[in-house]
Amino acid sequence: MEKYNPQEVEKKWQAVWDAPDYYRTEIDETRPKYYALEMFPYPSGNLHMGHVRNYSIGDVVARYRSMAGYNVLHPMGFDAFGMPAENAAIAHGVKPSDWTFANIKNMIAQQKSMGLAYDWNREVETCREDYYRWTQWLFELFYKRGLAYKKEAAVNWCDKCGTVLANEQVVDGKCWRCDSEVHKKNLAQWFFKITDYADELLADLDKLTGWPTRVKTMQENWIGRSEGLEFSMEVPAINEKISVYTTRPDTSFGVTFLALAPEHPLLEKICAVSPNADAVKKFCEEARAQSDIERTSSESEKKGIFTGIYCVNPFNGGKVQIWVTNYVVFEYGTGAVMGVPTHDERDWMFATKYGLEKIWVIDNPNNPLDFANMDNAYVEKVGVLINSGAFTGMEMHKAISAIIDEAERQGFGKRKVNYRLRDWLISRQRYWGAPIPIIYCDKCGEILVPEKDLPVKLPEDVEFKQGALSPLSTSKEFNECTCPKCGGHAHRETDTMDTFICSSWYYMRYTDAHNTERPFNRDKVNYWSPVDQYIGGIEHAILHLLYSRFFTKVLRDAKLLDYDEPFENLLTQGMVIKDGAKMSKSLGNVVSPEEIISAYGADTARLFILFAAPVERDLDWSDEGVQGSFRFLNRVWRILGIFGDAIAKGVDNYDAQTLTAEEKDLRRTLHKTIKKVTEDIRDRFAFNTAISSLMELVNAMHNFQDKPINPNLARESARNLLLMLAPFVPHIAAELWSKFFDGDVHKQNWAVFDAAAIVEEETEIVVQINGKVRDRVKVAVGLSKADLEKLAPTLPRVAELTEGKTIVKIIAVPNKLINVVVK
């Protein structure tokens, strides 16, 4: 047989697979469905190794399921709106659309060079009118359901990107994309009301048994649910009430001060009567001038100023000083916090610094506190109330609900659940995104663009200036319009939508990619969804995965679909690193997929990347490792060449009893491998160990390279080896299959495991003395516990080593081991 030439083989099969309907997928009720999905890429222009890893994993899953009898949906598309296209326009004067479509074309060619089994008929590009039309339609759906609203707020602004950002896009006070510091700006912006779904987004994490706990924990932290009491305190001096939120109502009798955020709206009235008004105003201004990083760091010094005004603790009538502080966050809770120095560390520090009163209200009954000599707050969740009126003597957890009940009975407070999660800011002051379909009429105000007028198309006569507000506002043609209601003068919203909106529903569009009446048909989306296996990077643990869950729940409530969660199982792949660091241009450690594919072929690249590390862990790139994978494929090629004549002579159904002992060993290895590879792919995504067992099988076949082999066994082992290789290395598997077998390897049924083949008459068991391995013996399979116990002392090695000692007991595990315990 000629030498393995990957370039030739891969070109040949890619041409076959590129036929228009080769991978066309349709609804088929006769087979179970399986939706395999990799996170669609941003069209940067070139695939990197992270993509290669992502798609290789997805392709194994999809190809395996297809051979295992499932009707598999495996689509691909492009998350095509976004900043880089616009930056290219600013830097090089190219149109963002030209730049994007050229990149997509290039990336599709690269994906095809990997031999991926996608149904390209369903391809989605979010920047095309036939897609963003429905993104706008969905915005309108959210709007009609009261889930899209515009409000003025202090929002996150990135100077470098020239746009606002969602909270999820601010990482450690910096922009997720360009890493420059984000600051607050007051702007009127569009929001999606994700907080309406906070409770369900949290509760349904329990349904996601196929998700890594890490991701679920991250979402749980992000949503940040807490239960407590919200109650109001009278401020007699201005005849107003201030609302406060606490998760520790049991400490309510220990309140000695009230801390307000500098943004608190009642401060204006308080200042009007405060003897200290000028200093308070100055303090607020200074605090608000601080950056977000300074404001929210727990290391920053806690500062405050007394307003000179008091409020009343409704539980005991106590007089409470009102302070303004730099550490209370206005956006969370009510922007006002009750100060209990004795049972909160931060309040203790603050009260100590400013000499405020400390009242102990909880004691530890197991280990009473020495109040006179305490130098810290008591914050353990063990205790009994003291100094707390009618609640004195009550266990603290009981007291929490009793005190809430009392506040509700008296009408000054109520049980309250709070979330850290904020509404999703979706406006962007950028060009290359889906325009928000809103018109502002001079007379009628804010109006949705009528459905028949969608899409609101992106204009081309715009200026891309760095730092300019909303490029769309520079297009007069776009900006000026007439009111769809009264026909009068109106103008358009010039912001576009966050691209995370586009990516929140693309996996639904795949199920019905060419629908011109709706985003997708309900029956089709219900047939294919949820996604059975979603595969992507951990960096989307919160952003994309939380937004998509939110979208699914809203669309369910709008009766567009009938399930609660979009992604049944989630696999988060590790990064591809080299020399201990993420591949990056600045470090000069980038290995380009094109380079590897042209040198060794896509099959080698896929095999190496799947073999070198478990999918969830980071993968260290190794050029020697790649060569090892290439060697293995050559080995496969060679042994099948050697087996060639035998394979041709063999038949598919034969009596395995006619095999020699050595041949039976090979057949046993073969069927053990079928079992292991099947379970590793199906149940564990343990591709590395699946491949290692395929290597062992090939090693076992190699034992016959110089010996005659039973043709039937040669045929059986070659056949199953190729079936198992097919999902991992599709080209070489297809080529070798076509040499020895009929049909298309990828359209065969998956390898069938024969339990009878791995049955052995004898098995080797381990003989231990006091838990240490001292011998191995061959015994009949299934030899009973009692027989093994009887056998043990008769073994020469046991007799030798136990001489002069007493056998205390013998532990026997059939087919595994005997352990002789001696003294």
Place this chain on the structure above:
RNA sequence: GCCGAAGUGGCGGAAUUGGCAGACGCAGCAGACUCAAAAUCUGCCGUAGGCAACUACGUGCCGGUUCGAGUCCGGCCUUCGGCACCA
């Protein structure tokens, strides 16, 4: 501080249910083939001692449970990730 994950040879990693630690691969060493090289094939390859059979030690650290622990329990250490002035 809270929550989560991880720690095994020179390296990537395996050991799925408490039962032979180090599968498979990489690197390395030795040999075969070759005029030679590449490719290929064969063997060795945790540490220490020993000519060897073998023995002792060995899965981050300390302790425990068990006939038996990489795996279970208690207490730490280190690394990575998330959240964090959230009341």
